[in-house]
Amino acid sequence: MSRIFYVISLLWGYLLFGQHTVTGIVYGSQQQPLEGAHIHLSDQSVNAQKDGTFQFRNVPQGKHKVFVTYVGYLRKDTLIVVTQAQDLVLRLQKDPVVLQEVAVKGNPISNKGLVVEAKVKTVELQRNAARSLAEVLVEIPGVSILRTGSTIAKPVIQGLHSSRVPVVVNGIRSEDQQWGVDHAPNFDSNTAGKISVIKGAGALQYGGDAIGGLILIEPHVFAKDTLSGSAVVSLHSNGRGGAVNAAIHRGNFCDWAWNVQTGMKYFGDRETPDYVLSNSGSREYSFSGDVKHIGKKVVWGAAASFYQSQMAILTASHIGNVTDLYYAITSGQPYFVGDFGYGISNPKQEVRHMRGKLFLNYTLSDSESWNTQYEMQYNQRFEYDIRRGQARNTPSLDLTLTTHTVLSDYKKQTEKAVFKAGVMGQYQHNEASPDTGIRPLIPTYEKVDFGLYGVYQYAIAPKWTAEAGIRYDFSQMMAQKFYLKSRWNERNYSPQFDHFIVGDAGTQWNTRPEFLFHNLSASAGIRWNANAAWDFLLSLGRAVRNPNPSELFSDGLHHATGMIELGDLNLKQEKALKTALEINYRSTPFTLTATPYMNRIQDFMYLRPVGFETTIRGAFPVWEYQRTDALLLGLDWNAQVRWNTHWSYGVMGAMVYAQDQTTDTPIIDIPPLNFTQHIQFEYPQWHGLTTQLRCLWMTQQHRYPNTNIDASIVVDNQLVPVTVDVSTPPPGYVLWDWNAAITWVAKNKSEWVMGLGVQNIGNTRYRNYLNRQRFFADEMGRNIQVQLRYNF
Template identity: 35%
Template sequence: MNKGIQYFFASLFFIGLSSNLLGQSCTLSLSGKVEDLHDETPIFGALVSIEGTTFFTQTDASGFYEIRDLCAGTFTLVISHAECNSLEKKINLRGDEIFNFELEHHINELDEIILSDSKLDEISASVKEVRLDKDQIKQNSSQSLAEALSANAGVGVLQTATAITKPMIHGMYGSRVGIVANGIRLRDQEWGADHAPNIDFNAFESIQVVKGAAGLKYGGDTAGGLIVLSPSKKALKESLYGSTTLNVETNGRGSSLTTQLTHTYLKGYYWSAHVTGKRFGDFQAPHYNLSNTGLKEGNLALKIGRTKIVKGWELNYTRYENEAGILRAAHIGNIQDLYTALNSEVPLRINPFTYTIQAPKQRGTHQNLQFSFYKITNSNAKWEWKYSYQVNQRKEFDVRRGSRSELPAIDLKLQSQTVLGSYIWDKGYDWNFEAGINGLLEDNFSNPNTGVKRLIPDYLKYELGTFLVGTYQPSNGFSWDWGIRLDGVFMDAQKYYDQADWQERGYAQLFPRFEVQKFGTQLLTNPRFRFFNWSAQTGVGVSLGSEVESNFAYILSQRAPNPSELFSDGLHHSIAAIEYGNLSLRSETSHKVLLRVSKNSEVFSWNLEPYISKIFDYIFIAPTGLEQTLRGAFPVWSYRSTNVFLTGVDFNSKIAIHRNINIDLAASYTYAQDQVSQNPLILIPPFNTLQRLKYRPQKGNWFFEVTHQVYAKQNRFPNSNFQFNLIEKGVIVSKNVDISESPEGFQKWDAVFSLELKGSNRVKKQLRLIVQNLTNADYRNYLNRMRFYASEVGRNFQIQFTLNY
């Protein structure tokens, strides 16, 4: 009986449960929109289905979908379209839900869009650029930007100390060579010959060098050329990748480390972080220590953004910080010490090796916060806006009494705000145009609490520019590009002059409107300048058969004097010289003609580039004498202007003498003449050549290359020597101070052995053994302003290890 009752109640329970299950109501719904990832337009006809079931629907014209009568649970939703990448999404459904999705629509058109956008990276169709790719950047990761580019014909290095270098293009440097990073001009104290660019080129994937002011989008004042640093393009996929490069070197007993990590997402978001650190002690010449030439550097780059191919944005922050020593022997105490130093084979001060950097030295920090946005409105047009806020802090330390050596003798803070907007459109029939505007506000503060006279005064600088450029490139091998630009430059400065100097230079008669108030022997002035500059460029390119191409370009460039050229007034410690500016300077005007003929073939490729420039009111600095100060005797360099004729030729070639062996040949010659004084122009590179032999086996993961560079003696230089009197054995003797003669020519050998190490599919390893100045040659370089006091760096062994992951 009991068992019967148990069976009865059990039956009732299961019947009730079954009734409940059979009566469960599946009334939930899932809805939302499916849109284009790139432009957020609705996608019609996308199939939305639940994997493993018969539930599915299609989106309507507004991209809307809805699936009804669903039960609660977890399932996989699949969204697909004939012209899209399919998307899967796991969903835990507990009630009515709304889910929106973005598909990568027009997938077949993306390659065309990317290709069209990459054409915009070409600075000029008629002025061809030189490029450094990612692998070349890594190989030169421990060097400076100027040194990394110097192997290219026409590109030189102006040097002030072992670790202080500036790029030079066709004999021009400083304000005539623009540096563009992430589409914005670098705004630092570029006017000084000793001011290396405050930028870490390791954070970029490619570097372009354009010879001449062809990049009117970025300014019309770059008569020498442009150096454009570009980051990598981010892919629309889920990916995490990076690279690390470590360099260890014997000369300077130092090392450098650079590492980068990037994460991209399917929806186009990405972030990237980059860090570089360098630490070197005193460098060594072949026969002695170059005392106080150490280097410390630390750099950071962070960016976040989103790219949807047809539109995107990016927020970018970079910080560059370095400290570089100035050769101790360059600081002398009196005129006789200077004469002795200039005529000595070795530096007058040689101390034991140390990592400590003492005065004289320079310390620089550069920060840049940048936001950019672009939108491709259709296949034929693109809007682009960029804003940048840059802060440059520069301090120079002199050898001073007591503890004052730690007080900077020059303390400059430059704040810059830049806006650049452009519109690019394709009018069809192979015509492309770009128009834009840019604005710049610079505020320079020169700290008066240095205890010495300020070299550069406080000033405000405003720039407003507009440009229009166009390109015609039909499919018959012919191209024509042109451009025009107008810039307004306004400067407002506050500066003290010694009243005697003001009168002696004739400023009292030329600029009485600048005078504000007299304070004893000092005169407070308010110099204000306005400059309006035109720039233009036109050129054609012609294909002469399947392998030969020719380009011709004419470039007009105008550049206003920079603050250093106008206002310098005192001791510039980093180059151990006294500098005087010139308020009478006018905008310089450059007319440049370039011709390029090239042949490209698998066996023999070559490129010949002659050029001619005529520059009116060319501004330059030249030695004009000696001056004794409380801190020692220093050469005096003064800014002046003249008319210059400049011409030259660059040559590059590549020869495949065997399937495993390539030879690179390069040569460069520059001729510059002051047409007013009929003297050669100062600091022009001598004739130089490069030969490189590279062997890479057919089967193997290694290569070996050896490079030989030859620099001739520069026989063309102005005579800037002067006489001074000294007492020898009680007799006054007149001595000639030779600061003009160039050093003898020299040869330099470098070698590289590179081996790809075995690793996983995801991790690539590379080991490089590099030797610089293989023969330990003892030489001095005409383009190094420290050549008066010491030789160049001797042999250096370098081990480089790279991980790509």
């Protein structure tokens, strides 16, 4: 099969010629990468990435002037002759005038904190324009996807997800009811300039509760006095839909810069190899913009964004009783399969998320800066059940979350050290509408948060850098909730929580629960740059996470998942201690990154199936929040080898061993061992032709707890005892993908990029252990994608 795709690649590029790729890295006088260095090649320009690297594509053959500038360094000019792909190493020298003013001596210090971090490549962001944030992040080792059907996806980092993996957008955490396993991040990945994953608790600047890791989304940064933009159309065969996106950016012109972006995704029902996934369409709409004024010392501005989605939930996943669930699991086929359609009916989710931000950055001196920002977020979530009569258009869950956040950070950087400190204040109000006619899953509540942090990084020797940080967080949550007296007694809340009761409402208690939390988090790390090829990073982090509203207060049917979820007022803070060692090797043909880690979590909170409960709607599985002590051991790895200028090979993988130390059993919903391999062919002379064949091998998860449920089902009007197997993971599977892209450069230096891709080439039938709807239907079948991008 790989031979077929190689022939296709050759035919695609037969008529293309004359363009090359120029890559390189910019170093300072002490061999430190210079992030943000400005590189000009003829009439093109780019900024160096965090690791100092840069890339120019579609460079014509011939002579080209190259010059590099960076604040505090002398400009470097050179001349290159391009006849094939080139890799440049550019070293800048300190400006002696600046040296006299600052008078700093010692070892260099990196802007990059000592955290285990991985970035999504720009080419992967562009290729996955129609995909969700979670689907983009799986390009990083150790990141998996927790799915609810084919439309809802959220990222899993080293076995952990949801509230343990905050998403930080442009410096401020996204607050969008992230506690739900079926609540995808409310973000369009097309608006991101750069996406990074920080694995662990080291990023104290953004919070002390990132037990699993942190997703850091940063905006586009553009060179001075440039006007650029892009337009993208992406079409998909599976779902018979696609996405469109357009953006325009203005760099610093007359001290002003601005960005505008808008996009839409529209899909109908997805399909497995054998049948239509009835009611699995989706809609997404996004808009974002920002403007800023750039002065000599002060940068100030405003930003706003809007995101709206409508996600259908598979009709066959909405069971009415335990008999339906039993037959859904044992039959292997959905109970309802209709014709393909674009309509979205109940059950479904609708979400709107709006953000408005003001920011001010002030440069105090050449080595000191201070910035502050305020942001308001407004999130509305509606979840619709299959209801009859007048209630059919009324949501079963109606939540409105308003968040106000203020951040202020100070940074001082010298040649040898970096010190950062900051303060955060946040107020939240969640309104659970009573107009649904159904007891809300979580109640109305208010929450106040306050945090302080400090981080110090120091170059203790030419090849050694150390970092330490500490953070304090205060949190207060005040809720308003009615408990059925029967549920209150069933949960054994008396007499411990009787002081929350403020009124008697017949069969219910009117309560005002209030919780106070004081948390102390810390991190430490040390990096050893052994030589030009090897470097090592040892990091240690302590993170503390408060129980979220769902874990404390859930009390009823979660309509999107078809489960009754029960919280527990007895839950305490999770306390995690994580140790990780990042090993990096870089040489001309070969690179390797391996990260073994250990994460001990005290009072780990998780959902566990415990039985069934009969309601007026029927019998539903009951999942209960419980706590235990957990141990997670794992390894992520990524290796790349470049055989020559055209061919390269890569393999990455991840494994997680997760054990409940209280019961000495495996922990539920942990990703199995997985490997991803790819072989890539590049021919820059053929208009930057790249083509890649990928293979994902997902093994079967053999470590899982026994959570099977004994129940009785109706057979021939008789109740028959059965065991409902909700434990056994599905078999492993192998998926093949292929993609290719070519680029045409116009005379005005604008470019057209055409891409073609096929996912699940073999139309393989499979089910995913981390899909909450794996009991009801197979995963999506083959998908053919065509993408056209115009950059100017």
